[in-house]
Amino acid sequence: MQKISVVGLGKLGLCLAAILAESGYDVIGVDIDQEKVQTIARGRSPIYEPGLDSLLRSTRSALSVTTDFGEAVSRTQATFVVVPTPSEKSGEFSLKHIKAVMREVGRALAKKPGYHLIVVNSTVMPGSMDGVVLPTLERESGKIAGKHFGVCYNPEFVALGDVLRGLRNPDFVLVGESDSKAGDLVAGIQGRICAGKVPVERMSFVNAEVAKMAVNSFVTMKMSFANTLAEICERVAGGDVDKITNAIGKDKRIGGTYLKGGIGYGGPCFPRDNMAFAVFAKKIGLKAELALATDRTNKRQVTRIVKLIEDRFSSPSTRIGVLGVTYKPNTDVLDSSQALMVAEGLAKKGFEVHVYDPAVSQGNPVISSGIQIEQDLDSCVEKSDLCVIATPWDAFDKIDRSKITKRIVLDCWRALKGNEPGDISSYFALGQDMTSKKVVSA
Ligand SMILES: NC(=O)c1ccc[n+]([C@@H]2O[C@H](COP(=O)([O-])OP(=O)(O)OC[C@H]3O[C@@H](n4cnc5c(N)ncnc54)[C@H](O)[C@@H]3O)[C@@H](O)[C@H]2O)c1
Known part of the structure; x- marks a missing residue:
């Protein structure tokens, strides 16, 4: 052939x-x-x-x-x-x-x-x-x-x-x-x-059809589990989700891939494949409890992050810069992007929201008009009191440290971890102890 x-x-x-x-x-x-x-x-x-x-x-x-x-x-x-x-x-x-x-x-x-x-x-x-x-x-x-x-x-x-x-x-x-x-x-x-x-x-066809959905349903379950661990760590003194997932991922029964606490999964495949798995189960008289809980946990990440920002890191006049809105780095796809949903959730709450993403240009019709798309990273940081790293593009490592120290940073993926500006007292990361750092408002 x-x-x-x-x-x-x-x-x-x-x-x-x-x-x-x-x-x-x-x-x-x-x-x-x-x-x-x-x-x-x-x-x-x-x-x-x-x-x-x-x-x-x-x-x-x-x-x-x-x-x-x-x-x-x-x-x-x-x-x-x-x-x-x-x-x-x-x-x-x-x-x-x-x-x-x-x-x-x-x-x-x-x-x-x-x-x-x-x-x-x-x-x-x-x-x-x-x-x-x-x-x-x-x-x-x-x-x-x-x-x-x-x-x-x-x-x-x-x-x-x-x-x-x-x-x-x-x-x-x-x-x-x-x-x-x-x-x-x-x-x-x-x-x-x-x-x-x-x-x-x-x-057979049907076994392969179920196997395909099962892979994505299982992988999303791992991600929702890691996000649950991240939430736990935020409420535990000294908690650090990466320490935990790096360790437990070494257990072959668990495995380290897709085991990173963050803001949840998105894109054109994961959310819909997992839900289709639950829908298929329902059609044949079963309730796929794990798939449904995985989906609920994922959707809750957006509301919990918006609430966290509203309650702890902002005042009504805070200008928020969301860095990264694609559903993951190295793609321009915005379908079911949790990062974009966070930006939209913040805009709906009445915040002034600026976004920067290396793959998204001004005038992108998918992004609602209440959000301002910035052409470059520095101007997004400049126009913000609070920076939320929502999609961990490598480019964010080049962030101007002198500018970012003057701002509150909420790093949803610990993208700057180990490399965060030295004197930054206002650096917060999802999945890390938030009990011992004082509450701040930008
Ligand atoms: N994108 C991924 O990473 C990925 C991964 C695994 C599985 N899939 C699956 O692969 C399939 C395609 O996904 P995609 O992301 O490439 O979609 P896509 O929307 O990017 O591309 C689909 C293409 O098919 C073309 N098309 C539509 N109807 C057609 C027709 N009747 N005749 C000829 N061309 C037609 C469209 O013009 C488009 O170019 C979906 O079932 C998706 O679930 C995608």
Whole structure:
């Protein structure tokens, strides 16, 4: 198998297309967004992802793009589908884009001689592959899965800002398969991407669908646990959450990754995947207590931080600078960002709020008009009495120490810890004892 098409050239799909091209495949990318296709055709990335621009340049000869499904399917042997599966009001993932793509692919398959492999990388609810994807392909193509074509579910476990590394070096590859030939082919492609050094877990569609959601639900549970520890440490004399998580993370039963107290998780995947897990459990007559508690704990971080600032660190005239509003560093994504929610919560309380984020420019429509977006870090600090480090971008290490000593700093991630200005008596960190430092108001 040498020629692969990738449908959906978004945050995950475009990275996957480029990585497949880097691994030696001839890749045709397909998207319905004409403008996006034109930008990629010019060798530029329409999305912010470290390393993607240069990878697109170096793989230009192996990666072409089109809006034509028929052409992409007929000229390739496998099609990876990475279109959005947005959350519905119920919390379930919508299959509307997946269905539209499967109809197009099925029609193209009807005209194509020979075997074809279809791989779904989008996150779907359990039951979607057997109940919707496979029957749609069979109906539209008039062909039989497992005989004329193969189908796999191959969700990725990557984090925005780190997608390329995540695709090249996953901890494991998850494959739900219609039949062993299809599974062998996907295992082979992933083996080539990861230079063969990755465990591949193969199973039925429904087990893979549950496994994908289970990973994100478990990881969010760890994060909410770490945030609970942070809250505890703030109320304990000498408490320090990092001391505790660094120690307990060394226990192999726990593990240190995603075990950092902070302001909670956000982004396009974690909150919705965890809630979809709870919704799926409810649908089959169960209450996923842990997933629900994880979500409640996460949402409470925003209200508790806004209240903490209101009660302890401000007066009504305090000007607040929120440093970092993306949901994590190294991405420009603001979806379900807890940092942005804190900024918005403070603005709603009537504070003058300035924000600075290296990936957010003035006039960003997602940020409400009551918040002033600053162009650079120094002017954000200058215009603030209280600085809240809400997303721990590396750039904040370059903060002008002489300016920040004159301000109260609330460091939600202990980003300046060990490097905080020497004489700063007004430095506070989430997850650290707040009982022994005197209450201050800016
Ligand atoms: N972004 C991540 O880090 C990540 C990680 C794991 C899983 N996922 C899953 O991957 C899927 C895609 O996520 P994303 O973040 O890349 O989404 P995205 O919104 O960034 O990109 C989706 C792309 O699909 C295109 N598209 C929509 N409908 C189409 C159609 N009918 N035909 C062709 N193209 C179409 C859009 O124009 C867009 O370019 C989702 O199910 C998501 O849950 C994403």
